[in-house]
Amino acid sequence: MKVAVVTGAAGSIGAAVCLRLVERGFRVFAVDVDEEGLARLPEAVTAVRCDLTDLASYDLVASVVKEGAGRCDVLVNNAGIVVTTPFEEATAQELLREQQLNLQAPMLLTRALFPLLQEARGQVVSVVSLGALLPLAQSPGYSASKFGLRGFLLGLAMREKETGVGVSIVNPSAVDTPMLRHEAATGGSPLNFLGRPMEAGAVAEVVVGRLRRPRLETNLPASDGWLVKTAMLFPALVRRARPVLEWVARPALRKYQRRHGIS
Template identity: 55%
Template sequence: MSQTRTPPVAVVTGAAGAIGTEICQRLQARGYAIVAADLSEAGLAALQGKLAQPLSCVAGDLSDPQTAERIRSTLDTRHGRCDVLINNAGMVITDPFETMTTARVRREVDVNLLAPMLLTHALFPLLQAARGQVISVVSLGSMLPLAESPGYAASKFGLRGFMLSLALRTPRNGVRISTVNPAGVNTPMLHYEARTGGSPLNFLGTPLEPEQVAERVIKQLHKPKIENDISASDGWLIRIAMLFPNFYAKVLPLLVSMGEKGRLKFLQKHGLTQEKPSS
């Protein structure tokens, strides 16, 4: 008598966004059941309309510990397992740091760093039982100081450090750890940065497409690496530059000038209007 095979289960945060949607589509094509988490309930409904199979949705603020508990409860009651956690949710604020409110300073760190730490902690027993995997979409900004986005850089530096530290614990607990560090990606968040004065370094090259990031995330399911830079050449250049931070500060004006030209081209290509001068 044949037995029905239980599908592997993946949790995806920021699931309703451009990258999250691509990840969910690819996971479903590979037979995964999905628990999709996002701040936007309407976004999750739209995501469901793009997928061939139903998914479990949890709408809520991931920086609230109760949201992590709701995700854990959904896994317990509907699936009984968790094989993969993909920390994909993130945000950036382009207000000048010196004029930001304390609440906005905290918000950026809460979403980009605290939220994935809380969720990873909440789901770790299930991941350990399944000898599962945590994959975090971080950023090349986790290695490169960004004058226009110090809170974003700090939170992503922290997330990268958290993931690399967890990777050292894999021999003890069996949970595999991977990070994916993309350069700028053609998403609404990058459009926001282009319009409102985000880092011109995002536009030194042609921004990636969400599909490229999703493909690299999915690749980790079968050929996991602790750290993945998109592109690898950019990752190595950044690592070399950070060996000489004083020199980096001196050449930064040239890089900003080059990136600003790319930003203006990006605005024109996508029919966007600059809302305020970049600084």
């Protein structure tokens, strides 16, 4: 039986990934700090409750997987948070935790599980973000963490022939999750609503699909990916255009807020 480790497993995307992996016959180790959320996952899932900002957590997860299954075929890096407090008002602790969970945790957990992944000639599939390509004024720390994570993964992928470990990056646009609702309520980027937010299940389908059809990078939707890549050929122009783009997106943001009872 193949073995997968999924972080952020209690969240909308993570839970959907776990369910699909179980349906495909994987033994799943679900990693999250949310004990109640982990309890809602299918009984076939092995819950590993830990805080991925704690340095001891990476060896703990690797030990649990090695002792419980003896192998690791897939690591899905999915856990993440966003700080929407204006940068000049955010605390050092807020900013540090954002970097730890979004960037350092996937790096260090990948490192801890790498020997098992190499033995299995496995895959690392990471849910990153189109925010790894387009900086967001309201959450620069999030942008920094996602830009950095994408760079790490692209660098790791360059050694795939040497290591035997495949790498796939999935960059969704806004996804209708509690994190997006948090952003909508606390001053996150209106650019999240230039298009219709995706469903978590649609992202999970792509993540799991990459196990059968590996691809270095997938942007969701593809049209948004091409738009962002083209726009970022002219970053100064994007900066000037931001007020107009946000103005265009605000009606959709207000509609989303009304639908979810966000004042």
